[in-house]
Amino acid sequence: xxxxxxxxxxxxxxxxxxxxxxxxxxxxxxxxxxxxxxxxxxxxxxxxxxxxxxxxxxxxxxxxxxxxxxxxxxxxxxxxxxxxxxxxxxxxxxxxxxxxxxxxxxxxxxxxxxxxx
Amino acid sequence: xxxxxxxxxxxxxxxxxxxxxxxxxxxxxxxxxxxxxxxxxxxxxxxxxxxxxxxxxxxxxxxxxxxxxxxxxxxxxxxxxxxxxxxxxxxxxxxxxxxxxxxxxxxxxx
Numbered sequence: 574x575x576x577x578x579x580x581x582x583x584x585x586x587x588x589x590x591x592x593x594x595x596x597x598x599x600x601x602x603x604x605x606x607x608x609x610x611x612x613x614x615x616x617x618x619x620x621x622x623x624x625x626x627x628x629x630x631x632x633x634x635x636x637x638x639x640x641x642x643x644x645x646x647x648x649x650x651x652x653x654x655x656x657x658x659x660x661x662x663x664x665x666x667x668x669x670x671x672x673x674x675x676x677x678x679x680x681x682x683x684x685x686x687x688x689x690x
Numbered sequence: 691x692x693x694x695x696x697x698x699x700x701x702x703x704x705x706x707x708x709x710x711x712x713x714x715x716x717x718x719x720x721x722x723x724x725x726x727x728x729x730x731x732x733x734x735x736x737x738x739x740x741x742x743x744x745x746x747x748x749x750x751x752x753x754x755x756x757x758x759x760x761x762x763x764x765x766x767x768x769x770x771x772x773x774x775x776x777x778x779x780x781x782x783x784x785x786x787x788x789x790x791x792x793x794x795x796x797x798x799x800x
Contacts, residue, residue: 615694615790615793618787666733684732
């Protein structure tokens with residue numbers, strides 16, 4: 574089975590610019606997550622989708638971050654405007670169901686490394 | 691609020707030696723517990739998981755972990771480390787969404 578696909582792999586932008594990341598989950602996976610991983614830290618959940626609905630976006634900085642999953646498959650995460658502290662790896666993950674992470678563990682993509690200068 | 695503590699930022703182990711990575715958690719009840727591994731430039735890969743039953747769980751790549759309720763710990767072990775095990779290891783807890791520790795970087799010396 575194909576894994577979680579993310580693009581681009583790397584992105585360098587200047588502060589106050591905008592940027593978008595794309596994620597294609599494993600086929601058939603209903604739940605999609607975006608995580609932010611700052612250097613030296615573990616991944617932090619930004620947003621969780623169940624199909625095309627938002628389940629949890631409590632840690633998403635909504636003044637500058639937005640995410641959508643219009644058809645319940647692909648997802649995009651946008652930052653506008655970017656700040657220096659947004660430099661991180663943005664990981665997308667998917668799972669078959671969202672109710673139980675034990676029986677349906679997360680599958681992660683390779684991430685997008687964002688550098689804001 | 692739930693939290694995960696991995697007290698060792700990095701550990702160096704000689705190839706062939708045994709390994710133990712520590713993880714302590716704080717949660718309202720016994721959560722699902724996971725260990726993930728991340729190689730440079732890669733996403734996270736699940737090594738093993740635990741919720742109930744036998745407190746010693748086996749995972750992939752020869753790893754195992756032991757759950758100790760009294761210590762709120764879920765330590766990862768491997769009897770004999772290989773150079774290919776060098777990577778960053780993350781402990782995570784939760785149900786629908788996961789809280790990750792800050793990770794432990796494993797270095798393997800020849």
